[in-house]
Amino acid sequence: MTGEVAVLGVGMHPWGKWGRNFVEYGVHAARAALKDAGVAWREVQFISGAATMRCGYPGYVAGATFAQALGWQGAQVNTSYAACASGSQALAAARAQILAGGCDVALVVGADTTPKGFLAPMAGHRPEDPDWVRFHLGITNPTYFALYARRRMALYGATVEDFTAVKLKNAEHGAANPNARYRKRFTREEVLDSAMVADPLHLLHVCATSDGAAAIVLASPQYARRRTAGAVRIAAISTVTPRFASNEVEMPDIATDSAVAATPHSFRASIAAHAYEEAGVGPEELSLAEVYDLAASLELDWYEHIGLCRPGEAEALLRSGATRIGGRIPVNTSGGLACFGEAVPAQALAQVCELVWQLRGQAGERQVPNARLGISANQGLFGHGSAVIVKA
Amino acid sequence: MAAAARTRVAALEGWFTLEDPPHLLGSRCRVCGTYYFPRLSGFCRNPDCESAEFEAVPLSRTGRLWSYTNACYRPPAPYVSAEPFVPFGIAAVELAEERLIVLGQLASGVELGRLRIGMPVELILESLYSDAQGEHVVWKWRPLGEPA
Numbered sequence: 386m387t388g389e390v391a392v393l394g395v396g397m398h399p400w401g402k403w404g405r406n407f408v409e410y411g412v413h414a415a416r417a418a419l420k421d422a423g424v425a426w427r428e429v430q431f432i433s434g435a436a437t438m439r440c441g442y443p444g445y446v447a448g449a450t451f452a453q454a455l456g457w458q459g460a461q462v463n464t465s466y467a468a469c470a471s472g473s474q475a476l477a478a479a480r481a482q483i484l485a486g487g488c489d490v491a492l493v494v495g496a497d498t499t500p501k502g503f504l505a506p507m508a509g510h511r512p513e514d515p516d517w518v519r520f521h522l523g524i525t526n527p528t529y530f531a532l533y534a535r536r537r538m539a540l541y542g543a544t545v546e547d548f549t550a551v552k553l554k555n556a557e558h559g560a561a562n563p564n565a566r567y568r569k570r571f572t573r574e575e576v577l578d579s580a581m582v583a584d585p586l587h588l589l590h591v592c593a594t595s596d597g598a599a600a601i602v603l604a605s606p607q608y609a610r611r612r613t614a615g616a617v618r619i620a621a622i623s624t625v626t627p628r629f630a631s632n633e634v635e636m637p638d639i640a641t642d643s644a645v646a647a648t649p650h651s652f653r654a655s656i657a658a659h660a661y662e663e664a665g666v667g668p669e670e671l672s673l674a675e676v677y678d679l680a681a682s683l684e685l686d687w688y689e690h691i692g693l694c695r696p697g698e699a700e701a702l703l704r705s706g707a708t709r710i711g712g713r714i715p716v717n718t719s720g721g722l723a724c725f726g727e728a729v730p731a732q733a734l735a736q737v738c739e740l741v742w743q744l745r746g747q748a749g750e751r752q753v754p755n756a757r758l759g760i761s762a763n764q765g766l767f768g769h770g771s772a773v774i775v776k777a
Numbered sequence: 778m779a780a781a782a783r784t785r786v787a788a789l790e791g792w793f794t795l796e797d798p799p800h801l802l803g804s805r806c807r808v809c810g811t812y813y814f815p816r817l818s819g820f821c822r823n824p825d826c827e828s829a830e831f832e833a834v835p836l837s838r839t840g841r842l843w844s845y846t847n848a849c850y851r852p853p854a855p856y857v858s859a860e861p862f863v864p865f866g867i868a869a870v871e872l873a874e875e876r877l878i879v880l881g882q883l884a885s886g887v888e889l890g891r892l893r894i895g896m897p898v899e900l901i902l903e904s905l906y907s908d909a910q911g912e913h914v915v916w917k918w919r920p921l922g923e924p925a
Contacts, residue, residue, distance in 0.1 A: 505853035512789055521855040523848050524880060531846035532869050539894040583846045584889055629824050634869050634878050643812035644876040646823055
């Protein structure tokens, strides 16, 4: 087990398509988290930014960009990039610095401004980059989501109605979240009448890309005790890579590893497994989970990958109502990506913010009664696992 | 446009052969036997193998359909779209000997409705796009045994 650190404060800039500079969102979220923590910016000893690749050089050096925007005060700085897992890596860097005794209080920030439509690769003729190649062949992100959705239908009897039910559940959850971009309670007909994007997935099964920001103030247990009694704690952060031979058809690759000389492994299942081991807890102890529903169908895969049920049982778990607020193990109480849309470097941090609000009993209408333990799970392009366990 | 046969060029040079029948071009590690697609040189990615020796190998041109979908919207560049955009299918195919899954477009005219996961499929070459240089072809998958 790794030592625990305290979460003193969390904050967000609401998700949307605001069209402003990502730094504005980051500063807004950072100030909200600092206020929530009762910590002044000048007290922060370490700032950790989650990078964005779409906002030019300031995005590549997000930690310093946010530090400058908040006002240079000499803090140590870090920037992490791991695509959708960037937020977890930035969080892990801050935790490591605290546990190593390098600082007592750290601020972690992720923010993004996204273009409209499909996320696209960098320009130029670059056939050595698998991300360039797959777009050249016409293989976008929803392609991968749909390949897995179709597999569930063939292997486990999932139906488009199940995918729609996930979307409706998350829309219901997100309708009560002031930080969500989409707060509409969709109907089944609206989902099924939305345009087909990648058969069997319709537009309203697939998440959008959004602007947004999330920030977290972490502190050593000693520092936290001087500020508050009973701060929630980070019990684990998993940042694992896949194991060879990885058998998942994974963005942005054109082919999986060959399993001729090595046992095939499921990367997604290993992400949460590492976090449970680090925290010394199991999925049966969870009060809630936030998982990466890039498409509604992928939420079902995550039920299995984080151990809420066995492979092939996710549809039954969904249909039982267990994963809605009020059920045995609510999933995506924030509304998930279905209601937020993806703001890449902020997303893994946003998941943790939701867990913290739930564990503090501050989630308002979305509150899961007596929430004590939560997990987030997500995954970054090119082999970045991300899972965080938060304890009351 | 002249009616003469257009020059046929590989949309991704070195990724597949232009012969009939065509094959994807992969690499196989000379020590542990692991296959790679696209081709790899310099280092084997098996954590228990330090080989730097590979042979270029054609991959199986038939496999089993692992999953499938389509692209109903025009993908962004570097996809080169016809005007107007024509939706196309996409397949993930499991190659038994190589023990890997490879993606690719479905051949034009293949209806998703008649596909079944696990069915045998084969690799053909078809146009990805054309320009002043000629016809840029790429590998695509279609149900095994269908007439060209």
